[in-house]
């Protein structure tokens with residue numbers, strides 16, 4: 001089968017289309033023929049070596065497809081079932097192995113592309129807005145990178161929970177998308193100081209929460225827009241990793257809280273995985289959650305997809321089709 005692997009870490013140039021043996025499911029696992037694989041920013045961290053991986057490594061952690069075979073001890077799924085999964089490496093490929101305990105059924109009416117396009121970013125947006133900081137009606141919240149895949153979904157969920165949403169984007173075109181998703185105040189952080197603007201627009205002495213996936217270039221200023229005892233949710237580092245930080249500074253800035261959440265801890269139980277997946281699939285079925293699938297590439301063009309994502313060219317979700 002064909003797969004996109006890295007033999008060494010580096011730029012998008014290291015992504016290589018290779019013929020590799022079809023894997024065999026072990027106990028508790030399924031073999032799935034992939035119809036669509038999601039491209040996520042985390043894939044670039046593995047490619048660069050920011051997150052360690054054993055080489056050669058098949059990139060990608062999210063896909064949707066049809067089960068080809070299951071191990072003899074798997075009774076929850078069978079060959080022919082339409083399934084999606086996330087957080088399991090090896091999805092930039094024609095076939096992949098996943099633990100049956102981590103698969104979700106794709107409801108009727110949801111396409112493979114929608115399922116692969118929404119799972120990681122939808123679950124992330126869900127746990128951020130419902131669990132990491134459960135947004136309350138009237139909360140003023142800041143969401144960075146509001147026109148990105150995760151950002152557009154998080155804006156919609158924050159609005160559904162009754163928030164007034166501030167968001168940052170780099171271009172006018174992205175501002176339009178963030179506005180269409182429901183954002184109330186859109187700040188072009190390439191042109192103006194986002195922290196000053198938020199402080200000017202906020203109705204109280206700072207915000208209860210900032211959702212920051214940009215990291216290096218936004219972290220410090222994001223802290224300054226929080227109210228006393230506010231929560232900084234650093235959930236990614238699209239601009240690079242945040243440098244070491246002296247925790248004593250949290251006390252002088254207003255007894256702030258900082259968390260660095262990751263999806264696996266919020267879908268650790270089957271109940272959590274199913275309830276978050278149900279929320280996003282129901283949202284798509286009822287058209288209350290809009291998914292932007294604009295960037296679709298053949299598997300062989302994975303490097304192109306990475307370059308587009310990293311150059312901030314894309315909005316919404318990127319998919320690879322094997």
Ligand code: NDP
Pocket residue numbers: 039040041042120121124145146147148149150151168169170171174213214235236237238239240261262263264309310311312313314315316
């Ligand atoms: P996006 O579609 O949001 O793309 C990243 C966006 O970040 C860009 O479009 C860009 O928007 C913004 N950005 C700001 N600075 C830079 C920079 N220097 N280089 C590149 N982009 C920059 O990607 P995803 O939705 O896939 O992921 C968003 C973030 O969420 C990532 O940091 C990812 O790691 C994180 N994430 C975390 C998860 C978790 O559980 N912790 C799970 C899923 C995603 P603009 O042009 O408007 O600035």
